[in-house]
Amino acid sequence: MPSWQSSFFDRYSRMAKPRAVEADTDIAELRRQYTYLSDRFGAVPREAIFEQASLGPVKGEWVKTSNASAGRVILYFHGGGYIAGSPESHRALVAKLAHTSEAAAFSLAYRLAPEFAFPAAVRDGLDAYRQLTARGVSPSSIVLAGSGSGGGLAFSVLLAIRNAGLTMPAGCLAMSPWADLTLSGWSVMNNARDDTALSWELLFVSARHYLKKSSPADPYASPVFANFKDFPPIMVHAGSLEMLKDDASRLGDRAAEAGVPVSVEIYDGMQHVFQANSHVPEARVSLQRLGQFVRQRTAPRAETYVAAK
Template structure:
């Protein structure tokens, strides 16, 4: 793998204008501009829709957008305060292409305007809406990156507790599953993480919790009862302050008898999969995720 690619990406992230802990009214358009700077591939269509009453984007890669196929329900990151369904459509398409699925990117409500449990309610409503379209649960995979990874895990817990049939599997990229920030990597990896810091995450955690206990099982699903959940693939980079979230989640899932695969890629940053076009490690991780989805989705 290319050290030069990793160093170039680190420089980009360290010198860029984004500040996850900054004023959301300033950071939201900055992130949106970055995520949508490059057009989607010619064979990808992204169509606004409503899913269970929640704003979403239907993403189709090649072929007939209405053709029956398994579906990836994807939840964007952004510390529950920034990001959008449109902004992450490219990543959802990259993963769907490798998995041979369609995708729906969910635009859940954001904090601080809409704190917890708004995002969980929206994710669950979108999943119900997908089932309501006639998509069997065994044809659904859930995916998410960063806060979206934590929300994807919370969705699985909420769906199980609601008695719904569960998706076939879930793919979690650099998931933020502990809003109490109790992982040691928040300090031990602070010097090598070019994108995130504990102070900024703490501000966003307080916004999202809205006065609720940040250790609650749907806020920090690391501490939830994970029994009965479908197979999980957890990917993270070794150069991120949330590394311990991924590692501890894999341990907690294994202890709860959940089939879980943990993949940690050395010397890459938070959600490195989003840079697959310029980082070989990102493309390889998406390839692995695509194989995982193909293995677990029933056809």
Template sequence: MSTEQRATLDAILRQAPFPADLGVDELREQLRALLSAQPLPADLTVIAGELGGVPTAEVTVEGVEPRHAMLYFHGGVYVLGEAALSADLASQIGRRIEAKAISVEYRLGPEHPYPAAVDDALAAYQGLLQNGTSPADIVLAGESAGGGLAVALLIRARDHGLPLPAAAYLMSPYADLTLSGESMRTKREADPLMNPDALLARIPDYTAGQAAALGLISPIFADLSGLPPLIIQAGSHEVLLDDATRLAREAAAADVEVTLAITPGVPHVFQAYHAILDEGTEALDRAGRLLAGHMSEAARVGVERTIGA
């Protein structure tokens, strides 16, 4: 771990806050400008696609023959973000597990409040299954709100009786829109990027009068039984730290296999800064190994079930 790298990143992030009093359009433009300023790796190809009628951005890496598929859900408090703008982080996971990364352009509030995002996630997953992709060859991944959405998708897929993917990788999941985690208070000063006031300002855009404690809005309050393995990573310097730890605890209590890793001294979705932060690369490497193992195990169990049948 590099103290200097962490200090440099903290300073950079504190120069680009997203104030709570900005409107949605201004916030979207700020985020688009910030993410677009970072050039994509030269070996990436991003093309528009669709799954189940939902727009997607398909990300492939030159020289990597995809053997698997990953549905990716971007962050942005269910109000901001675009599928293609997460291409780099999605590709970092995809290249580690030899998967095509399919970033889902789910609908956002306030124009399309809950349950539009969950409906789109489910439709995209159903489309992937209908295309003939084996569930054992599918993983989900998401950052921040995208992490929470990935869990909501698993719950909906389970409740619809669909075969579930091999695993899900959740980076700093936004899993409690009631903002009841103690880290909202204790990590407020340490977090260089997120703050409770900014989060609170955007919640009505997504909930639109629905209770924030609904399980598909805030998965820490949902029945998580029967879900596939979850890989949850967060940094110790983020107000959403308790979202990650409580989600892991609730999943484990429901007999779900969980791998939780908290990296000290790093911010929200620190994996996105892998180019300048060793901890980001190391976390992605660990997640890649775990995802590959879960897919191998899912394929083995699938073969055993087929033989047994």
């Protein structure tokens, strides 16, 4: 049963749900919609330190808190429907995850659609991973992570890493991942009235900008259609009220079919990326569980994170 705090914020969120979008809504308005959602993430933890950096051609920023252990790195992909968002818009969430994980996080500023369509974001993620490992960070010290579309992108990049024949990272985690751009999950329709953040129209238009003429069923766009053979351990969290609940469950199904260790947790009464709401106990529990996953998968080592300029 959801906490009273989450019930209170759920009622507030319903009153403040973003306005509806249409097929011809311009990109500037779509980005304002996503900015409105990320503005709910709350204040950035005071102890967090942010350093602008690049991994090869890919820009981003390092996120560190006081308890970060050397040799433990999260490669983070922000949300925003592949058309919006930035490391800056997700600082509060990334800093919280980094703190509970006792890790440094590199939050990637991957290229956005429609200016840079699929598979530009996947290529940026793969390039960033190559750069991390080339600069001395062991793959066994790296966990891929993301929220929303960034959660789906983390799995797409993981697929690209495997198919490129690179050493796999220690694990992959996602919060409320958008991993099916065909929008075929039952929860997309069943939870449409309950979801206070997303709408079918917003997801459809975002996918159209990202994919251009590519198939939404391409496994690099929709990893729910990928084969997870040889993937590292996976943890996925989502809310029971969100439209993307089934995306999380289906990622778990793919992992189980491939014999990959996986934990999928659906939190009762929770909304899309509920971990960003520091006022509800479920958010703290989820972040603690995700942080524990990172810590268990990555042992601290002698090397330090690479603050590339």
